[in-house]
Amino acid sequence: MSRTSLHPITIGLLLLAGVAAPLLFPAYTNQIAVLWLMIVFASTWDILGGQMGYNSLGNIFFFGAGMYTSAVVQIGLFYDVGMYTSGARTTHIVFTTAQYFTGFALGMMAAGVAAALLALATSWIVFGLRGPYFAIGTLGVAVAGAELIASWEWVGAAGGISMPVFPGAPEVQKLFFYFLLFGLAFVVLVFLRWLYSTNFGLAINAIRDDEEKAEAMGLYTGRYKRTAWAISAFFLGIAGAIFGNMTGFIEPRDIAFPTTTFNIFMILMVLLGGKGTFWGPVVGAVVFHVIKEVTWTYFLGWQFVALGLLIVIIVVYFQQGIVGWLMEKYPERFGIRVAPKEKQDLARPASLSPQPEGAE
Amino acid sequence: MTDAIIELVNVNKSFGGVIANRDVSLTVERGAITGLIGPNGSGKTTLFNSIVGYHPIDSGTIRFEGREISQLRVQEIARLGLLRTFQTTRIYGKMSCVQNMQISIPHRKAAFFDMFAYERAGVIERAEHLLAFVGLYEKRFLRAGSLSFGQQKLLEFAMALMNEPTVLLLDEPTAGINPTLINGLIDRLKRANAEFGITMLIIEHNMRVIMNMASKIYCLAHGEMLAAGEPDEIQRNQNVIDAYLGAH
16 A cells, blocks of 8 residues: 555556447447446445445435536526426527536536535534444435435426537447546546555544544544545546436436435445455446346346345355455465464464454 | 643542542653552543543543643644553554554644655654564564554554653553563663653553552542552552452
8 A cells, every 4th residue: 555656557457448448349338437437436435435444325425416516507507597497498408519518517527526515514414423323324414415406496306407418429429428437437546546645545544443542642533534525525526427417317316316226336346346445446346337237137127136135145255355355365465464373373274364344 | 849741630520420530639740650550440541531531521620731631632632742552452453563653643733735645754764663662673564453462562552652742641551461571561661751751651550560660659449549659658558558458
């Protein structure tokens, strides 16, 4: 964790994968775009859930908040939002190319900033809670967000908003959003690698290992927790803005604040890949996304059964995740050293060596 | 008159109907090693927790360097330079020893953007120096959680030194440590006191240890201050002997 940036070869491979994927599998461009989104989900969830030991069930709140902020900015720059979203509207509204891209660019920035500010605002409430109470508290924030939007006429309430239409051919649109999501995932990975190499990374690890000790050592724990929460919110807000425009139609319960799908997926991907590791969330996202796409395609109707089964298997048998398991098996490869076994410990099976605490 | 760095006047603390500390007064002199003894359940750790702001006190005054600190929170008190170690050793188990040390730097003047500071060569050097001081240099890249209990205790002590405290409150530093290691620890505590000028207040059950180190000893029993004085006086004090043997 001491490296400050990704290895140049890793960066090269990432860029290569990002550019080559839509060229090699043009039929799956959208699915791969969503895969990058999943990597953003998993990696930003891991900031709190893995590195800081705060299992949040409410990260999706920032995704939805960003999506709606962006929509309001994109529409509000040129039209009256209440009129645009009104169910009684009969006129057809078209955004010019210039309007679309200025609106989208500003909307994306606003989404990130608004989500981060909302994170700071909610942090005063949720960080008063610990352990399972924190998880439930954050879930409450996400559910409340969805219900609030669903009853707010000005932003279309439960009926949702039809987003401005992309001014271009469908093929161009596909690639445009693909590269936006890939770019976001790439920035998130580079940023997190840097972040984890600074004192910040050490401090949130210290909070995970023993928060009371960190307080007793004079660490500004509150400041670190709020900032971590705001950082993941910032990237999720931008992700929401992009995804909202990609789908073209947003509504609160299933697209903006999907507490039972995306929200659970992000946690599941991290658990599958290995929480608290840099590559775990990425590996988890890839494996999970493939499993999910396969079940959704070939076992439609049974997909949630398969998903539930996967959750049970991971939580019961495979808590440390893929990368976590590799780190335990080959610690030297990851630069971790554990105490050499003392003589009287030789009889002990390897499974008794220090293990990561359960999923809490 | 010597310089009092910590001053407690008539501190009271009760949990529901249980009175943990009743009118406890105590003075720690700058640069000295002060001991706090007493039978199990006599309120020593409660007193420690009160001093470091872990819980509010019911009444009384706690002054650190002349400043009232009984209303401050744990982190604020720690940043003033009044640090405590725990009876049940607490370290950051999944991080390496060096990382444990790196994050223990003093946070007194940390500004917002210091959160994103890199490890500095000076910090690493100091961390390794202190790890060598407690005898953990060879194990510096090991996961702290994989060390033995005694070694974790030494690591916790090194972390406390890394924080450059003015006063160190040690809660049973030798509990659970192999008897042969105890002498080494006493030696290091004394050296930290003499070389780094750190004032210490130590809770200890091991009489040989505390009589050896402290220049002044307080004895608590049933939440009240039973006796105070130099080690020789305390050892001869009939009340103290009775308290330990249960005649109280």
